[in-house]
Structure formats: structure tokens, C-alpha cells
Amino acid sequence: MSRKKQILTAVGTLGCALGIGFVMQNSEAAEKRYGPDQDMSALPVPQDYVTKNSASNALLTVEAITLTSGELSSDVALPTTDSRITTVSAPRSVLAEPAMPDTAKIKRPGCAITADARPVATAMVELQLDAPCLPNERITVHHNGMIFTETTSATGSLSVQVPALARDAVFVMAFTNGDGAVAQTTVEDLSDFDRVVLQWKGDTGFQIHAREFGADYGTAGHVWSGAPGDMAATVVGTGGMLTRNGDTMAADPLLAEVYTFPKNAAVGSGDVALSVETEISASNCGVEIEAQTLEIDSGGRIKTQNLTLPVPDCDAVGSFLVLNNLLQDLKVAQN
Structure with missing residues (x-):
């Protein structure tokens, strides 16, 4: 051309x-x-x-x-049973976001926040979140250094497919008020x-x-x-x-x-x-x-x-x- x-x-x-x-x-x-x-x-x-x-x-x-070169560090506590997992997170100066949620506060009485992750084709993961008390709210998804923001639906739900970056994949979903949820799954075909x-x-x-x-x-x-x-x-x-x-x-x-x-x-x-x-x-x-x-x-x-x-x-x-x-x-x- x-x-x-x-x-x-x-x-x-x-x-x-x-x-x-x-x-x-x-x-x-x-x-x-x-x-x-x-x-x-x-x-x-x-x-x-x-x-x-x-x-x-x-x-x-x-x-x-x-x-x-970015440093290999993490704000997310991941399982340590697999030595191949190395987590990184975007530097605050580049992609600043609210702090990760306190896992002790991920549920509120009468308004539970639930999340689920399951592997699908091409080493992708389907994430499902249900937060009925947080409709139309900004939410940040963290996974092995990858970070992006989504918005919940009018009913407080979210459904997205995310490329996995680790076989033992952990996803942290954080709202701006500190609430959130954690979901994890195993992605067997990531090495392909x-x-x-x-x-x-x-x-x-x-x-x-x-x-x-x-x-x-x-x-x-x-x-x-x-x-x-x-x-x-x-x-x-x-x-x-x-x-x-x-x-x-x-x-x-x-x-x-x-x-x-x-x-x-x-x-x-x-x-x-x-x-x-x-x-x-x-x-x-x-x-x-x-x-x-x-x-x-x-x-x-x-x-x-x-x-x-x-x-x-x-x-x-x-x-x-x-x-x-x-x-x-x-x-x-x-x-």
C-alpha cells in the first residue's frame, strides 16, 4: 500500500x-x-x-x-499456591483510582453484593455481578494489573467478558464507596x-x-x-x-x-x-x-x-x- x-x-x-x-x-x-x-x-x-x-x-x-519498565507489585492478594502467578497493577500516577475495597465491607445487611466468574472460550472469563442497591454506579475491575471501569445497569447488575491474564484468575470489583466483591476461577487454556x-x-x-x-x-x-x-x-x-x-x-x-x-x-x-x-x-x-x-x-x-x-x-x-x-x-x- x-x-x-x-x-x-x-x-x-x-x-x-x-x-x-x-x-x-x-x-x-x-x-x-x-x-x-x-x-x-x-x-x-x-x-x-x-x-x-x-x-x-x-x-x-x-x-x-x-x-x-513498570514494577511488579500488586494491591490484590492472590493465591500463592502457583509460582507462575505474578501480579502487577497500574501505577497510581498513570491510572489513579480509589483504593481497593476492604473485604470486610463487601456485603451490607439486606443488600448483598455477589459476583461469579466462569471460564469461556479463548481463555476469556465471564464475570457476573449483582449489586441491587447500587444501580447505575461506576465500578472498577482489577485483574493482574489490568484495570478498567464499567457501569452497573438500572438493576445493579453487570455482565462482561474479560481476557484472563493468569490461570488462577482473581477479579476484584470495587465501587467508589468502598463496597465490592471478589470472584475467581481457573482458566485451563490460557497457555494456548x-x-x-x-x-x-x-x-x-x-x-x-x-x-x-x-x-x-x-x-x-x-x-x-x-x-x-x-x-x-x-x-x-x-x-x-x-x-x-x-x-x-x-x-x-x-x-x-x-x-x-x-x-x-x-x-x-x-x-x-x-x-x-x-x-x-x-x-x-x-x-x-x-x-x-x-x-x-x-x-x-x-x-x-x-x-x-x-x-x-x-x-x-x-x-x-x-x-x-x-x-x-x-x-x-x-x-
């Missing part, structure tokens, strides 16, 4: 050492890249910006990019899948893009929020899938996007190229945005990295920033 590019040089802690690649594309190139059906009308590129930049390949500089997580707070425009076995943007094998794949294909090994957790309609929501690939059932072999991308919009231009990645290694431990990215000024609205090497590409051997 032919695409015009403007390269953004990265200057910041660990950014150059790790070889993070930054690419900015204008909205015309983005349409070719993401498909003609993407509505860019709400994010126009000013004409003086197009005229000024399309005639040159001048490098634009993005400074003060910070990329650090590769899984990476990108999480952030608010309207940052962050996205995971996976290009399977040499797929180009906008073609079969390009998995992202605009073409997330499906569970059936992942079960039979023909492709990966993308899921997102978090209520985007809530105020300052915590969101988590997860890419899953069936490494032990793949019908093809080769590399899956992973990138983190963000669209420059009126809500993030000219400010610093933060995110965190979680990746499960071969021993079942979770590695985290925190990202602070200064977004170009608002004359670049409609363009995309591409971080090519923030997530480690997957290498798949045919089975």
Missing part, C-alpha cells in the same frame, strides 16, 4: 535505546491505511498544514517521550494463547494494531478496533482477535484493549507485527498522554511498561502517531 509518511524523531528516556519508531501520517494517508469507511470529517486537517507539509519531507521532532494489553485513561485515541503474517493495513490479517476479528476464528486458529473493556460513556473511563492470538492452534506461521497507535484529535492535541502495556512472558509472568507521549499541536489533528516497537512482535510456529 502506498503511503505518504512524515517521521517523528523520539527524544526521551529509553525511547531511542529501545528503537521505538514514530510515524505520523496525514489524514489522506490515514484513509488509505484504515479504509475508506473511516469517518475523518470530525477531525479535519487545516488546509495551511496540508499545503505546508505535503510539499516537503521535513522531520518533525517530538520531545520528552518517557518509557519506563499469546496475549498483550494496552490500557489508558480518558479519550487518548490509543489503539493496538496487529498485522498477522505480513498483512498490510486494511487487508485480511490486520486486526484492530475497526476490524477486531472474532472468537470463532481464534478458536480454530485462523486469526487473532481484539477485545476492549471499559465503559467509554463514563467520566474519565479506564479502558483496556487486549489482543489475543491462538499460538498453539495457528494454521499459519511467521510473525505478528504489533504496534501502538494514537490518532491526533481535538481532545489530545498539544498535551501529554499516558498508557501502560502488559505482556505475558513464557513463564507466565507479566511485564509492564509505562508510556508518556507528548502529542503534536492541534495543527496536526487527523494524523496518527505510530509506535512500532513498544509491544514485542509475536513469532508463531505452525502446529
Whole structure:
């Protein structure tokens, strides 16, 4: 696919050492890249910006990019019987949330809060919560460093599917008033899948893009929020899938996007190229945005990295920033 590019040089802690690649594309190139059906009308590129930049390949500089390794720590007390379980949680400075609930207060007389977790296909877990005295309330779900916010229904219930990050999976669901519930289950097939997580707070425009076995943007094998794949294909090994957790309609929501690939059932072999991308919009231009990645290694431990990215000024609205090497590409051997 032919695409015009403007390269953004990265200057910041660990950014150059790790070889993070930054690419900015204008909205015309983005349409070719993401498909003609993407509505860019709400994010126009000013004409003086197009005229000024399309005639040159001048490098634009993005400074003060910070990329650090997250510490392996946890606010959640997990079972210690399995040495493969390593828990992490998002740093408070990146994804600040209310403190975890006191387990002694997870029930109130006459208004019990109950929760249940059960494994389903592709190492997913179906969570069910019933809190009849807390309808239409914000609730934060914590699981092995992954964190996202949801909203209960008018009857105080919640039903979501969450990608598991541990075989012995524990989920803590916390309301802002300190009430909450804990549910756990065993996910036997977790080792059959590769899984990476990108999480952030608010309207940052962050996205995971996976290009399977040499797929180009906008073609079969390009998995992202605009073409997330499906569970059936992942079960039979023909492709990966993308899921997102978090209520985007809530105020300052915590969101988590997860890419899953069936490494032990793949019908093809080769590399899956992973990138983190963000669209420059009126809500993030000219400010610093933060995110965190979680990746499960071969021993079942979770590695985290925190990202602070200064977004170009608002004359670049409609363009995309591409971080090519923030997530480690997957290498798949045919089975």
C-alpha cells in the first residue's frame, strides 16, 4: 500500500535505546491505511498544514517521550499456591483510582453484593455481578494489573467478558464507596494463547494494531478496533482477535484493549507485527498522554511498561502517531 509518511524523531528516556519508531501520517494517508469507511470529517486537517507539509519531507521532532519498565507489585492478594502467578497493577500516577475495597465491607445487611466468574472460550472469563442497591454506579475491575471501569445497569447488575491474564484468575470489583466483591476461577487454556494489553485513561485515541503474517493495513490479517476479528476464528486458529473493556460513556473511563492470538492452534506461521497507535484529535492535541502495556512472558509472568507521549499541536489533528516497537512482535510456529 502506498503511503505518504512524515517521521517523528523520539527524544526521551529509553525511547531511542529501545528503537521505538514514530510515524505520523496525514489524514489522506490515514484513509488509505484504515479504509475508506473511516469517518475523518470530525477531525479535519487545516488546509495551511496540508499545503505546508505535503510539499516537503521535513522531520518533525517530538520531545520528552518517557518509557519506563513498570514494577511488579500488586494491591490484590492472590493465591500463592502457583509460582507462575505474578501480579502487577497500574501505577497510581498513570491510572489513579480509589483504593481497593476492604473485604470486610463487601456485603451490607439486606443488600448483598455477589459476583461469579466462569471460564469461556479463548481463555476469556465471564464475570457476573449483582449489586441491587447500587444501580447505575461506576465500578472498577482489577485483574493482574489490568484495570478498567464499567457501569452497573438500572438493576445493579453487570455482565462482561474479560481476557484472563493468569490461570488462577482473581477479579476484584470495587465501587467508589468502598463496597465490592471478589470472584475467581481457573482458566485451563490460557497457555494456548499469546496475549498483550494496552490500557489508558480518558479519550487518548490509543489503539493496538496487529498485522498477522505480513498483512498490510486494511487487508485480511490486520486486526484492530475497526476490524477486531472474532472468537470463532481464534478458536480454530485462523486469526487473532481484539477485545476492549471499559465503559467509554463514563467520566474519565479506564479502558483496556487486549489482543489475543491462538499460538498453539495457528494454521499459519511467521510473525505478528504489533504496534501502538494514537490518532491526533481535538481532545489530545498539544498535551501529554499516558498508557501502560502488559505482556505475558513464557513463564507466565507479566511485564509492564509505562508510556508518556507528548502529542503534536492541534495543527496536526487527523494524523496518527505510530509506535512500532513498544509491544514485542509475536513469532508463531505452525502446529
